[in-house]
Amino acid sequence: MDLRFTPEELAFRDEVRTFFHENLPESIRTKLVEGKKLAKDDIVTWQRILNKKGWAVANWPVEWGGTGWTPVQQYIFQEELQLTPAPQPLGFGVTMVGPVMIAFGSETQKKHFLPRIANLEDWWCQGFSEPGSGSDLASLRTAAKRDGDHYIVNGQKTWTTLAQHADWIFCLVRTDPQAKKQEGISFLLIDMKTPGITVRPIITIEGGHEVNEVFFDDVNVPVENLVGQENKGWDYAKYLLGRERTGIARVGLSKERIRRIKELAALERDGERPLIEDERFREKLAAVEVELKALEMTQLRVVAAERHRTDNRPDPASSILKIKGSEIQQATTELLMEVVGPYALPYQPEREDDDRWNEPPIGPEWAGPIAPTYFNWRKTTIYGGTNEIQKNIVAKAILGL
Amino acid sequence: MDFDLSEEQRLLKDSLDRLIGDRYAFEQRKAYAQNAEGWSRELWRQYAELGLLGLPFAEADGGSGGGPVETMLVMEAIGRGLVLEPYFATVVLGGGFLRHGGNAELRREVVPKIADGSLILAFGQTERNSRWNLADVMTRARRDGSGWVLDGEKGVVLYGDSAGKLIVTARLGGGQRDREGIGVFLVDAAAPGISRRGYPTQDGLRAAEVTLAGVRVGADAVLGEPGAGLPLVERVVDEGVAALCAEAVGAMAIMHELTVEYLKTRRQFGREIGSFQVLQHRAVDMLIALEQARSMAMYATMMAAEENATERRDAISAAKIQIGRSGKFVGQQAIQLHGGIGMTMEYKVGHYFKRVTMIDTIFGDADYHLRALARRGGSPIAT
Numbered sequence: 001m002d003l004r005f006t007p008e009e010l011a012f013r014d015e016v017r018t019f020f021h022e023n024l025p026e027s028i029r030t031k032l033v034e035g036k037k038l039a040k041d042d043i044v045t046w047q048r049i050l051n052k053k054g055w056a057v058a059n060w061p062v063e064w065g066g067t068g069w070t071p072v073q074q075y076i077f078q079e080e081l082q083l084t085p086a087p088q089p090l091g092f093g094v095t096m097v098g099p100v101m102i103a104f105g106s107e108t109q110k111k112h113f114l115p116r117i118a119n120l121e122d123w124w125c126q127g128f129s130e131p132g133s134g135s136d137l138a139s140l141r142t143a144a145k146r147d148g149d150h151y152i153v154n155g156q157k158t159w160t161t162l163a164q165h166a167d168w169i170f171c172l173v174r175t176d177p178q179a180k181k182q183e184g185i186s187f188l189l190i191d192m193k194t195p196g197i198t199v200r201p202i203i204t205i206e207g208g209h210e211v212n213e214v215f216f217d218d219v220n221v222p223v224e225n226l227v228g229q230e231n232k233g234w235d236y237a238k239y240l241l242g243r244e245r246t247g248i249a250r251v252g253l254s255k256e257r258i259r260r261i262k263e264l265a266a267l268e269r270d271g272e273r274p275l276i277e278d279e280r281f282r283e284k285l286a287a288v289e290v291e292l293k294a295l296e297m298t299q300l301r302v303v304a305a306e307r308h309r310t311d312n313r314p315d316p317a318s319s320i321l322k323i324k325g326s327e328i329q330q331a332t333t334e335l336l337m338e339v340v341g342p343y344a345l346p347y348q349p350e351r352e353d354d355d356r357w358n359e360p361p362i363g364p365e366w367a368g369p370i371a372p373t374y375f376n377w378r379k380t381t382i383y384g385g386t387n388e389i390q391k392n393i394v395a396k397a398i399l400g401l
Numbered sequence: 402m403d404f405d406l407s408e409e410q411r412l413l414k415d416s417l418d419r420l421i422g423d424r425y426a427f428e429q430r431k432a433y434a435q436n437a438e439g440w441s442r443e444l445w446r447q448y449a450e451l452g453l454l455g456l457p458f459a460e461a462d463g464g465s466g467g468g469p470v471e472t473m474l475v476m477e478a479i480g481r482g483l484v485l486e487p488y489f490a491t492v493v494l495g496g497g498f499l500r501h502g503g504n505a506e507l508r509r510e511v512v513p514k515i516a517d518g519s520l521i522l523a524f525g526q527t528e529r530n531s532r533w534n535l536a537d538v539m540t541r542a543r544r545d546g547s548g549w550v551l552d553g554e555k556g557v558v559l560y561g562d563s564a565g566k567l568i569v570t571a572r573l574g575g576g577q578r579d580r581e582g583i584g585v586f587l588v589d590a591a592a593p594g595i596s597r598r599g600y601p602t603q604d605g606l607r608a609a610e611v612t613l614a615g616v617r618v619g620a621d622a623v624l625g626e627p628g629a630g631l632p633l634v635e636r637v638v639d640e641g642v643a644a645l646c647a648e649a650v651g652a653m654a655i656m657h658e659l660t661v662e663y664l665k666t667r668r669q670f671g672r673e674i675g676s677f678q679v680l681q682h683r684a685v686d687m688l689i690a691l692e693q694a695r696s697m698a699m700y701a702t703m704m705a706a707e708e709n710a711t712e713r714r715d716a717i718s719a720a721k722i723q724i725g726r727s728g729k730f731v732g733q734q735a736i737q738l739h740g741g742i743g744m745t746m747e748y749k750v751g752h753y754f755k756r757v758t759m760i761d762t763i764f765g766d767a768d769y770h771l772r773a774l775a776r777r778g779g780s781p782i783a784t
């Protein structure tokens with residue numbers, strides 16, 4: 001047992017770090033540091049830089065543009081992205097639909113879509129949740145009826161992240177209403193430009209637009225856009241949801257937040273001295289750092305165990321990483337609220353035309369995004385399977401209860 | 402011991418509940434927020450007609466002689482409705498300064514204008530570097546003949562943009578954080594030298610950054626003792642915190658109601674989500690947190706008029722700590738148990754969550770008061 005990275009792994013980390021620092025546009029990095037929203041272009045720009053380097057779809061098989069890195073290298077890569085901080089490659093393509101196509105898609109699908117995902121020619125979004133089907137996803141009702149060489153899709157998806165930018169949506173749809181609920185579901189790829197699709201924004205509590213409702217009204221989808229076999233979609237969805245074992249805890253992101261907390265708490269004065277010198281504040285911060293270190297070690301254990309795995313079944317350990325990781329992320333947003341103090345109060349929405357917006361900030365120039373981030377980050381214990389559902393999974397799969 | 406309301410107080414509570422029920426539905430609130438000032442002058446006039454704006458003032462001054470319990474009832478209703486109008490800024494804080502620091506002549510002049518709804522007040526305390534320390538004042542007051550000249554900047558002044566008069570703290574002498582040397586001034590918001598930048602707050606209310614540049618005021622602008630104003634500020638702020646505690650309890654109670662209601666109606670896996678024991682326990686924990694907060698809001702109300710400043714300060718800190726902690730738990734869980742819906746602007750619960758979160762940032766968050774209380778030797782144990 002050796003808990004440290006090998007010299008080769010350290011060299012790899014330096015290589016990744018150097019590349020990120022030399023190639024990530026500073027404007028994008030600054031937005032991430034300051035907790036501001038990225039524009040679509042920022043994400044596209046970065047993914048194309050990564051793609052040129054051959055790192056856009058690092059986790060894929062080499063045949064499809066992957067890197068062939070070890071799980072530890074994959075982990076280091078993720079970690080460095082979050083620490084830089086740099087945008088994550090768009091997960092809907094890179095970690096979700098791409099791997100599903102690679103495992104279950106047709107040759108035509110792979111040849112057409114995979115390079116476009118790598119270069120972010122197609123922006124994908126995830127159409128799983130519905131108004132009546134959140135935690136109980138298998139109860140979904142959006143229907144796809146076979147009609148010659150097409151499916152006709154009717155229904156509604158919701159909470160669809162960044163559907164406003166999307167070219168394509170991958171959906172779970174019901175193709176056999178008679179079958180047991182998990183057995184009548186298929187996995188369909190749908191062009192967002194198809195007539196009959198309407199996207200409506202959902203504004204979240206902090207005032208941002210990142211989720212949407214997507215309505216399907218007699219939408220024609222060619223049968224060749226079915227992934228794998230009809231009525232096997234649930235298996236593919238489980239494959240998709242269970243694949244993300246590393247990165248889900250977002251340890252790097254929390255580390256970067258803690259760095260930011262220290263930086264800002266050194267600027268913010270509390271009476272005679274900076275807040276960072278307040279004993280109680282430091283204790284609270286240290287307590288979060290300890291939890292984070294423990295999570296990092298837990299995550300590394302999961303990563304290291306990866307090479308012994310032969311199957312592709314969901315690993316219930318990823319539930320543990322998700323639960324603890326989201327709790328720590330939320331704790332960091334709470335600490336930032338303490339740092340900003342009374343200047344949490346002014347609402348200073350970000351402008352899309354940021355450059356032309358030259359009203360001076362209210363209070364410290366870094367205060368604006370702090371309360372909105374605290375509000376918005378409540379989502380992390382809800383999306384991707386709520387923390388309650390994750391605990392149900394652990395109770396069942398690990399504890400046998 | 403008697404926790405029951407008097408007959409009159411019950412009538413007040415009923416009429417408040419009716420008012421909020423009739424006039425503060427979610428959609429109505431949205432419409433009020435669209436007004437230029439971010440709240441409704443028309444409703445303000447109704448509050449005046451109902452006697453709410455003159456409630457805490459002595460009858461001799463043109464009020465109706467209510468006490469802390471009456472204020473608690475109003476503020477709790479304000480919390481339940483997420484009311485946008487500047488009751489806290491005008492009646493609780495502004496009114497508090499007049500009651501405790503205004504001479505009889507001033508009270509007779511100003512209180513009727515508050516009571517009839519024609520005057521909005523705002524309290525400028527926070528400065529860019531003060532955080533929540535009430536003694537941390539850099540705004541300067543210089544002698545000028547018999548009057549004063551004020552220079553400085555005040556931040557996050559609640560409803561500072563709507564106010565007709567501002568109450569500001571300024572330093573007559575001493576160092577930045579000295580307890581001595583602070584004065585409290587009542588200033589016409591339109592006075593030359595005052596500029597205001599109003600903005601919405603995270604929770605949909607209003608505040609302003611206020612700059613005072615060579616603002617001249619007369620000798621009669623001073624509230625309380627010139628140079629010894631801090632005890633007055635502390636007293637008014639303590640009453641204010643008690644009122645905020647009541648508001649937070651109102652908001653928490655609604656979040657809890659909405660959540661329990663949702664647990665009974667939302668179905669997943671073929672049954673109500675309220676049938677899952679883990680969610681039942683969570684809802685119970687929310688209730689416990691709410692009841693603890695309610696008790697402390699009552700305690701704060703009881704202690705708000707305490708003459709012994711040390712005891713009063715400790716009690717108020719204790720209440721603010723409890724409210725901050727309960728508010729965080731109830732708010733976060735209310736969102737969590739609603740799932741995605743809880744995260745949306747279109748649904749009520751998030752707005753309550755934001756308000757309760759922001760209440761924690763006004764006049765000291767839970768940790769600030771915890772430190773203060775611990776430094777003073779801990780909470781007084783009931784004797």
Ligand SMILES: Cc1cc2nc3c(=O)[nH]c(=O)nc-3n(C[C@H](O)[C@H](O)[C@H](O)COP(=O)(O)OP(=O)(O)OC[C@H]3O[C@@H](n4cnc5c(N)ncnc54)[C@H](O)[C@@H]3O)c2cc1C
Nearest residue numbers: 126128129134135159161379383384386388737738740741
């Ligand atoms: C910001 C955001 C982005 C999202 N992005 C996407 C996306 O891109 N694509 C997509 O398909 N979906 C997305 N989602 C949807 C997300 O996956 C769902 O919100 C989530 O699965 C919960 O479903 P729900 O909101 O319907 O809540 P519900 O399932 O109704 O849950 C309500 C509450 O009940 C609890 N609960 C439910 N069942 C149980 C049980 N058996 N035991 C104990 N507790 C239970 C839940 O934990 C929760 O607290 C997103 C959600 C958010 C908030």
